[in-house]
Amino acid sequence: MTARLIWHRWLALALCVTAILASACAHAASLPLHLATAQLRITPDGSLESPPMQLVMPADAEPWRQTPLPVVVPRQITPDSLDNGAVSTVWVRVQVPDATGTANAGDPLYLYAARWQTVGRLAVYVDGQLRWHSRAGPVWNSYNYPLWIPLGPHPHDIVVRMDMTGQVGGALSTMRIGTNGQLLWRYAVRSFLQTQFPYLSSGALLAIGIFSLMVWCRRRAESRYLLCFLAAGSYFLHTLQYLVGQDPLPIPEAWFTWLAFNSIAWLILACYVFIFRYLDVRYRRLEAALTCIVVFLATSTLPLSWFTHAVFLFPLAQLLLVCLNLTASIAALQASWRARSREALLFSIWNAMSTPIAVHDVLLQNYRISIEGIYLLSYLGCVQLLLFMYLMYRRYIGALDQVAQVNASLAMRLAQREAELNESHRQLREIERRETLAQERQRLLEDMHDGLGSSLMSALRVVEQRGAEIDVAQLLRECIDDLKLTIDSLEPDSADLLLLLATLRYRLGPRLEAAGIGLVWEVEDVPPLQWLDPQGALHVLRIVQEVFTNILKHGNATVIRVQTHAVDDTVTVRIHDNGAPFDPGAVSPTRGGRGLTNLHRRAQAIGATIGWQADAHGTWFDLLLAVARPAANA
């Protein structure tokens, strides 16, 4: 429904436009004159100098004859040495009827001609006065720019004078006369198609070429970027020939001719080598032959005697170039087809198209087809530009995809590694945990065995042997105290030796008091023992506990002094009792000997030194602990 509506709208619009155009044509049927016939005469002894301001015709000229437009003076391929250097003049005259002024009386009129072409000079006289002439030349003489000449309000007689050198021939298209409003669009469109569009496209291609060159500077190995630049540069040079001519050239015309001609050969070479490189194929012989021909053309057309080359050699060289192009394009097509590369095939097909286009242009140049046509070779480039861009785009996108793939695989591998690492970490942690558990189990086991276990065991022995005599509650209380010490040793902050001793006092103090023993607490602050883990803490607790127990059992002491000192890297715990002197050597292994053995074992385990020293009032017990981690405590 919607589609049909739109269709109807478009149809209506198209009808309107057609109607407007038709009415405009009907209205101006008389004025925009399309001149398809003219009067012609050719006179010898022309001149390439600036034309005179007034129309001057040779007196002995042949009479005017009627001729259709476009008028062509054919080029002679075979050189005529006798005629060399001669300049002949072609005169074309048209009469503008008076009646044409009726509709737009007073409006200035313009002359529009799609093309004129020769090697020489063109001048236009209106009513005998010089109105326009080509300023550059003779070879590069703005032949590719359409004529747009103001005629004034009431022109009557228009004479076009075309001076042409020798045998190269010349041509003039049909002419139109009308007002600015009637003809300007023709001129603008033609101008855009013939000059502006090639100019724009070659400029854009050159920009891409420069970009490629910059890429190539960083990546010398990829010659296709350089080839892209060379192609773009050649194409730009080639296109210049369609743009020059409105003003005199800054370089000698012969050199410009050489450049314009050879640049197309370079373009062909660069394009085909680019295709071959793109497809990663090498036709050594073909490429060598191509290069040889291009070099041959470049040297043989060097402007040493410019006229000869410009006039005679170029048509032949153009033929050679066409053959060369044909061969190379067939090779490129074949390679593209074999490589099954769609974009290369497209590129090759377009390059192959260049042959008929070049033939068309050569024919146009030599007046073999209607000279109102347009030189098409300049359009070759804009499509090539798109194809170049497409190829680059493909390559760029491919590179991006590749990077994305690489990144993805990298991320995957990273994730894999991470998982592996996590797994091994987990295993390590598991092992560590198991080891910790095993150590802890071992520690508890040892402690059960040496502490609570042995306490219970000796309690059991005592109860068995002496029955009701002894205080069972006291025995059990001792066992519980043992248990409490074990629990205290599990406290997280155990590096503080004073805290340990304080805990011990807190636990055992009541028992000592109950036994009638006074405790004199003379501790000093000592540096923390960083190596003191729960296991070491328990060892210290047990050692001091054992010492207290010994004093309780054997010493008959009434006062116990506890001191701590720190000297250099050693912390000393001194315990003095005023009971019977204690001599560890005199203790028999059977009675209490086990306790001593335990003391030594525990001291060894934490790398501590223990010793007893008797004085006049009793016995000193010393426990020496290193501040730094002892090596023996593994």
Next chain:
Amino acid sequence: MQALSSAPDMRSAGTAATLSAGLSMLRDSSPADILVIDLGLPDGSGIDAIHAARTAWPRCEIMVATVFGDESHVMRSIAAGATGYLLKDSSAADIVRELRSLHQGGSPMSPLIARQVLLRMRAPAADTPAEPPPLTPAATPPTTLSPREYQVLTDITRGFSHDEIAQRLGVSRHTLLTYVRRIYVKLDVHSKVEAINVARMQGLLDDR
């Protein structure tokens, strides 16, 4: 019970064997002077009982009975509002003495508990100039230890008995026990301030 019978100035106001019975007792009975709570009740945690007692009998002293007096249990109880603790294996005479001393104003503190208190609470500013200044003056005063309290706690961790500390500080034993009691109260308050701070940090409470 046995211990109480030997003390003429004390009597048992009531007992409850389970958490639910204890809670109903808290609701129905008139407030007692001292409440002894066992942490390992058959039908719930003694901590809940402490919370309930704090609201029902605000003037009542709460004592926690524990087997070992280990740091984790005792600290939790104190944070909940207990003002002392009792070792289960203490002799009857000891228990009576502890109860009496608690009622008179102070409860003993073990070195390990003292160390925990020191770790949890801010030291007095005068003793630690290196410490950064407190965040807001309004929030800190109740949770900061006074120099005296700090000294008491440090001496406890060094193993000095309460009598020895009182001697070192040149105060009576009674005064020292009030210090300790104040520390208990501060710890209770501190745990509440801490909870509020944590809640604030987690966005649970508005700052208005």
